[in-house]
Each structure stands twice: as C-alpha cells, then as structure tokens.
Amino acid sequence: MAKIQLNGKKIVIKSNYSILDLLKKYKLENKKIAIEHNGIIISKSNYKKKNLKNNDQVEIVHFIGGG
Amino acid sequence: MTKDTFKIADKSLKSRLIVGTGKYKNFSETAKAVQASGADMVTVAVRRVNILDKKKPILTDYLNPKKIIFLPNTAGCFSSEEALRTLRLAREMGGWKLVKLEVLGDKKTLYPNMIETIKSTKILVKEGFKVMVYCTDDPLLAKKLEDNGASAIMPLASPIGSGLGLQNKINISLIIKQSKVPVIVDAGIGTASDATIAMELGCDGVLINSAIANSKKPILMAKAFKDAVISGRNSFLAGRMKMNNFASPSSPSSGLI
Numbered sequence: 001m002a003k004i005q006l007n008g009k010k011i012v013i014k015s016n017y018s019i020l021d022l023l024k025k026y027k028l029e030n031k032k033i034a035i036e037h038n039g040i041i042i043s044k045s046n047y048k049k050k051n052l053k054n055n056d057q058v059e060i061v062h063f064i065g066g067g
Numbered sequence: 068m069t070k071d072t073f074k075i076a077d078k079s080l081k082s083r084l085i086v087g088t089g090k091y092k093n094f095s096e097t098a099k100a101v102q103a104s105g106a107d108m109v110t111v112a113v114r115r116v117n118i119l120d121k122k123k124p125i126l127t128d129y130l131n132p133k134k135i136i137f138l139p140n141t142a143g144c145f146s147s148e149e150a151l152r153t154l155r156l157a158r159e160m161g162g163w164k165l166v167k168l169e170v171l172g173d174k175k176t177l178y179p180n181m182i183e184t185i186k187s188t189k190i191l192v193k194e195g196f197k198v199m200v201y202c203t204d205d206p207l208l209a210k211k212l213e214d215n216g217a218s219a220i221m222p223l224a225s226p227i228g229s230g231l232g233l234q235n236k237i238n239i240s241l242i243i244k245q246s247k248v249p250v251i252v253d254a255g256i257g258t259a260s261d262a263t264i265a266m267e268l269g270c271d272g273v274l275i276n277s278a279i280a281n282s283k284k285p286i287l288m289a290k291a292f293k294d295a296v297i298s299g300r301n302s303f304l305a306g307r308m309k310m311n312n313f314a315s316p317s318s319p320s321s322g323l324i
C-alpha cells in the first residue's frame with residue numbers, strides 16, 4: 001500500500017502501482033491527458049515503467065473550455 | 068487580385084475568427100457555437116481532471132482536436148512559472164507547439180503582467196514553442212514581444228470579459244502598422260460590430276469568447292461574429308472612402324429638370 005496525492009486529494013493505492021495502473025483505475029488511459037509526477041512531466045512511453053511510491057504527488061490534467 | 072490568406076506560425080487558417088470555449092451552458096452548446104462561428108481554431112484551458120466523477124463529460128468528447136485546431140492557453144496564470152508549467156503540460160498532451168500565452172497581473176482587471184509575459188515568451192520560444200501572446204495595447208511592448216520571437220501579438224480591446232469593445236483604436240492601429248507577425252485583437256469585444264471595427268483597422272483576426280457565450284443566443288451570435296469578421300476584413304481590403312466635413316451629392320448635378 002502507498003499513500004499518494006492525486007490532483008490535490010489523498011488516495012491509497014497498491015504497492016508497485018504504475019502510472020498506467022492509476023490511469024486505468026480512473027478510465028483515463030485512452031484520454032487526452034498529461035501527467036506530472038513530483039513536478040516532472042512524464043512522457044506517455046514511461047507510464048508503464050514509472051511506479052508510484054508513498055507521498056508521491058501526481059497531477060493529471062486535460063483540456064477544458066477556456067477563452 | 069492575390070488571395071487573402073491568413074497564417075499563424077505554420078498554420079494556415081480559413082477563418083479570421085478564433086473563438087474561446089469557456090463560459091457556455093454545456094459542451095453541446097460550445098460545439099454548436101464553434102460550428103456556427105466557422106472558426107478553425109479554438110482556445111482551450113488546461114486544468115486538473117475531476118477524479119471523483121469518472122463519467123463527467125469532457126471537452127474532447129465534443130470538439131475533436133483532429134478536426135479543429137486547439138490553441139492551449141494559460142488563462143488564470145499569474146506568474147511565468149505557472150504559465151510555463153501549463154504550456155509544457157499542454158505540449159505533452161498532444162504535441163501542441165502553437166500556444167497562447169497570457170500572464171495576468173491583477174485579479175480585478177485581469178490586465179496582463181507584461182514583465183512576466185516578455186520573460187515567459189523568451190523561454191517558450193527558446194524551447195521551440197510558437198507563442199501567440201496576450202498583451203496590453205502598448206506599441207513598444209508589442210514590438211518587444213515580436214523582437215523576442217512571438218508568433219502573433221494579441222493586444223486587448225478592453226479588459227477580459229468586460230464587453231467594453233475597442234477602447235484604444237489609435238494604439239491598436241499603431242501595433243498593426245508596425246507588426247510583421249499577425250495581430251489578433253483579443254479580449255473585451257462586446258458585440259459583432261466591435262469585431263468589424265477591429266477588422267477594419269486592419270488587424271489579422273479577432274479572438275472572441277464572452278461576447279458569444281454570454282449573449283442570449285450564443286449560436287446565433289457566433290454566426291453574427293462570423294459575418295462581422297468577414298465584413299470587416301472585406302471593408303479593410305476595399306479601403307474606406309475619404310471623410311469630408313461637408314456633403315457631396317450622390318446623384319449627378321447635371322441634367323436636372
């Protein structure tokens with residue numbers, strides 16, 4: 001188990017959970033999104049490789065309406 | 068007559084109207100208004116995904132970035148750091164290099180902080196972005212942005228969302244005359260005739276959001292703006308008549324009975 005902060009909210013995930021696992025959990029793996037892991041942008045090719053650990057901070061962003 | 072083309076960085080656009088996608092009642096209305104406007108470029112903002120509601124509809128379900136050019140913006144950013152972070156994430160999302168930069172300086176007027184804006188433009192251009200820059204209507208600062216590699220200059224007509232229309236035609240004209248990159252009047256346009264006036268001054272395009280989204284019938288207003296921009300452009304290309312202080316009869320004065 002690991003506690004991480006996702007988009008400002010504390011959540012608990014299993015150990016050895018990758019960014020791809022996290023995206024699947026929220027059904028976001030096929031959406032147009034971008035990810036920041038502890039302040040660093042993660043490229044799509046690294047979603048599977050990158051495992052999350054305790055106290056990690058993850059931001060998942062997408063496009064919304066704006067002027 | 069040569070064809071009247073409109074190009075920003077490496078993108079050729081058919082319409083000189085760019086529309087924002089904020090403030091609509093729902094995404095369906097957004098999509099219909101965008102279609103009615105005839106715009107081939109829309110601005111979009113970057114925000115956190117709502118992780119608590121997986122079923123909530125999202126913008127890209129209604130507007131396809133393969134069919135319409137998404138112009139990611141930095142609306143709501145009050146520092147260079149925030150703006151850079153936002154645009155780097157936007158680039159990661161879909162490889163967008165053409166972006167709209169706005170760094171705000173004051174919550175009440177949403178006036179751009181030009182010191183931070185120039186600083187951010189320099190960095191983004193260095194990183195390979197094509198930057199369209201929201202700015203004040205100061206010709207010197209607009210020139211400074213161009214010198215620092217901005218792909219388009221986007222001076223405000225009046226404060227964002229104010230609907231006050233074009234408040235300083237002289238400054239906008241000075242910016243148009245001096246700029247070698249496209250000048251797009253951004254922010255503050257209130258109604259279709261404001262867009263026509265901006266286009267008649269010779270600006271290359273206008274960016275409209277609130278004036279369409281906050282009108283009583285946004286889809287009809289989108290169409291009004293489409294026509295207004297075309298009219299203004301044609302009027303500019305045609306060149307207006309000279310103003311006279313006295314009358315000049317429209318019918319011949321010879322052969323009167």
